[in-house]
Amino acid sequence: MQDTATPTAGSDGASASSASLLRYFRWAIIVTVLGLGLGALLGWQTTGTLGGTLTIFFICSVLAVLEISLSFDNAIVNANKLKDMTPAWQRRFLTWGILIAVFGMRIVFPLLIVVIAANIGPWQAVVLAAAEPGEYARIMEEAHLPIAAFGGSFLMMVGLSFFFDHEKDVHWVRWIENHIARSASIRGIEVLLVLLLILGFSRLQHDGNQQVFFTAAVWGLVTFLTVEVLGGLLDSSRQALHAGARGGLGAFLYLEVLDASFSFDGVIGAFALSQNLFVIAIGLGIGAMYVRSMTIMLVEKGTLTQYRFLEHGAFYAILALSVIMFAQSLVKIPEVITGLGGAGLIGVALWSSVRWNRANGH
Template sequence: MQQENNLSAGGTRASTLSYFRWSFIVTVLGLALGAFLGWEMTGTVGGTLSIFFICAVLAVLEISLSFDNAIVNANKLKDMTPVWQRRFLTWGILIAVFGMRIVFPLLIVVIAANIGPWQAMVLAATQPDEYSRIMHDAHLPIAAFGGTFLMMVGLSFFFDHEKDVHWVKWLEGKMQRYATIRGIEVAIVLITVLIFSRFLEPAESQIFFSSAIWGLLTFLLVEVLGGLLDSSQEALQAGAKGGLGAFLYLEVLDASFSFDGVIGAFALTHNLFVIAIGLGIGAMYVRSMTIMLVERGTLAEYRFLEHGAFYAIVALSIIMFIQPLMHIPEVITGLGGATLIGISLWASIRWNRQNHEHG
């Protein structure tokens, strides 16, 4: 596709709308499919419009929850070779749309209900309420796993002794100073997990804690595996950066971001296929935003934008920890993340103006 070619080509920059061309096409096809599904399910105009509207709302929900995902993707992608950039933006989006929005919810039901994949698919099609109940019951371990992984992602950005740009200086300066203490992020995450697990019933607390440990181990294993894979690639091919290891890291990161959206989608509809259409449309916009951020060098142009995204990630991880205790609407989660990113963008523009004036 032309967009992928633009990523590593130093030619003229594409217009903003051109980045979203494929997203618009997928939106039209997805909403048309949603309307068709609505007609097949209900046979009424009202029912068709209802399914159409739910698909649109789910797409908006996914986009609002994934601003920070796009920024973190762009941050990692800018260090990847053009070959791996293209692979992530083609294979990666297939895994994101089909893997996380369709296969992942089915896999949860397969494990939770101890049934086969085909039976899970039949259950999703014929007994959506029972399917939704199983998904809801699995929310506790998912929240613990995803929240722990995302908190490690967020804290690893701030606890970096080489980090020289600070947005909230008094806080980030201290984090950078203490970054030389080995394992400080792990200690903070484990203390946070222990605190939240104390508020749960003993049986739930055990599930929460063990799932959180798996989330922590997954982060550490992906980091180790990524380092080994990428260092071996560098040995084979001089100058190669961020290959297979970075690809795996981004896929696990996307999965962690997707947990909240997939679970939250069941509040609007119990139909797996409607959820897949809505969230799939949203995932395409995340891909388009990622391409635009990388090609335009937006992260370099707006110096605090990454900071806002990583603060949003830490906030999302805490919300995921709170979810087993009390329900927090996904709208608040999405708006909270978008607000933090918006403030960081405004702070970046303000900093640029002040420094250009002094320059």
């Protein structure tokens, strides 16, 4: 008689798949439990009521989901760059890089904005965040225009640089990407396009905002070009010292600035849900850990090579996000639209990749 307790091949495969996913997301789950527990404790200490505690707990959860939805494309782009980095630099990015992402962008960055905008000291900014969260949120909201302009131009250069590549031979939306690839031989065409968009959006700004938008957007463009040049110099120096080394310090710096640009929208948008800096840091920090886990999984499982259009979807999402950040200087666009839009583009790209694999016997 057959033993009914014997697992089938299908159940073995499902168990192995679940174990594999758990291995990648183990630390993210641990941070989620600790972060939500800390959020509940913070809620109890600040409100002293069960309702207030549950509210803070819920806000932390929503912020984590918001960060994950906004950062699907960030994880894919990180994996795209990481696969060409040396193992040593991969480990550095996935350890030191995540510390910079969580503590630098989710805590230090909002404090730094208030320090500069309000012309106060760092400790005064911390006190302001704890004692007067409404005033803190107001200062952050006023700083939204230059942040959106800077982040929008930087991300636009990231997206355009992927498509304006004369060596790129895999095209998803062929009627667009074929023309772009042929135009890639024109030097500086991406910079020209971004500058034209900067000029166009700056002219649409209200009086007094035109110079602020233009200056911040140009600095975003300059930052991208500086990181590219510096990265090339640093990595070429490493290659001269260590033959075969690829994607070293320059790639690390590029990924850190890229992560910062992705974080701008989430950090500013988070103040619509909570004015408490520490609640925001907990929620977005949890989300950042899932982005790290997704990045590791994409690199180790070779997902980008298995699904040929996944990168395309991510870079289209980046271009869409950059345009949304520019548009946010004129109108309010809910973060849920930004997150769902990017996730939708990646989902369509994944579906197209699956269809292509089936049609070509992969």
